[in-house]
Amino acid sequence: MPDRTLDIAFWNYDRTRPLADGSVGIAGVEARYHTAQIVPEIFEAMIRRRAYDVSELGLTYFLRTFAQGSSPFLALPVFLNRAFRHSAIYVNAASGIERPEDLVARTIGELALYGHDAGVMPKGILMDEFGFRPERNRWIVGGIDFPMEPIDFVPQSHPADVPVTVAPKGTDLGVLLETGEIDALISADVPRCVLDGSPKVRRLFPDAEAVERDYYRRTGIFPIMHTVVVTRELAEREPAIVRAVYRGFCEAKTVAEEDLVRGLTFNSMGVMIPWLSDLLLRDRELLGSDWWPYGMSANRAAIDAVLRYHHEQGLTERRFTAEDIVVPYLLDT
Template structure:
């Protein structure tokens, strides 16, 4: 029997590259791999046109499709993009924000849409740990200096008591933050004013790495931004193929992790980042030998947090469970 042809899309990550370059093969699959300039373009192609059989998808993007009468996708427990997000909250120093509680009553910008993956998680953490309530704020949604198309291919709900408006076309939320026209900004992408070290702006958590490491020590959560989905038809008709796809992603990730670990023997001299080996050691000491785990068991708390945050923030109409969104035959991974 010939291998099944699949179109598979993801961004150019080190943990997926072994699939794209052929280092790792997916058993029983003749794969064509696709990417895009920015990852939301992959999401759009999958959601608008079902352009792929298998695709990376932001968790909040997936959950917005789950409220449909016939949800089009099923997730597999692969998480190509995850990030600690205390560092994604930026402030204007003149706004009088010295601690998380000071965000109350402020005007906050958010990248791309109300409840993007890099915004849902920090808002959830702020609510859990500091009593943050989004309805106390005015929200301005827009872009930053990096060009990105409007996210108009998914529903954009928000609770009725949350004041959300779109920024003017072409507005740069980073510039608005720098100028004091907004008080704070939550963004997965770093605005130019932060990269340029403008004296007007900074992070809410100035030593964000210390805060994020402490968060992981206390909770065990390494926040998840994106997962991988398959079409519901593929999930239903070809479970063995979907299992092989999952294994392929796992093998690709493990291949990259092993390459990074082996590189420590030579002080990771192929990469021009000083002290990189020390950073890898610190990360493995905190996060474990498998510091970027796939599967349900190692990620149950992190997945559940995302599902809860999306419900609490009014992005989904109901509180989804892990069993609602992941392929049933991969729940024991």
């Protein structure tokens, strides 16, 4: 019997490269792999045109597809993009913002859309730990210093009491931050003014890595940004194929992990990052040997946090559970 042909899309990550280059196969599947210059282009193609059978999708983009009640997609417990996000909050150095409590009544920029994946987590953490309330701020949504089309393929939901405006196309929120036209910025991508070392901007948490490591020690949460979804039809009609896809992603990640660990023997010379081996060892000491986990059992707390924050921030009408969004027969992974 010929293999089932599937179109599968994701960005160019080390944990997906073994799939894309053919070194890891998916049993029973002839895969056609797709990518894009920036990952929102993948999201748009999947949501707007159902361009793929299997696709990377930002969690907030995925959750917004439930706006009409039932999403056309279900998630695999595969998390291609995750990041600690205290470091995603930037402030103008002259704004007087020295600590999270100083964010009250400020104008804050946010990349791409209100409640983008790298915005949901830091807002939620600020709400949990510092009494932050988004409705007490003014929000401006826009791009930074690279071309990005407006996000118009998912609902732009936000509570009525949260003032949100969309910046004109071509506006660079990083420039607005540096000039003081906005007081703070939450962004998945690092603005040019920060990369250039401008003295006019800085992170809200100056030693963000230490704060993020402490957050993990206290909560056990490694924040999830993106998952992998399959069409609901595929999940319902071909469970054996979907299970094989899940196993393929897991195997590809294992190959990437083993490659990094093997490189420790040779001081990670294959990568041009000084002290990388020490960083990997410190990360494994804190996060464990499976420091980028897939499957449900290792990710319940991280998934629940995103779902709670999404609801508390008014991005979804109800608080979802993992059982609402994940392929049912993969809940025991």
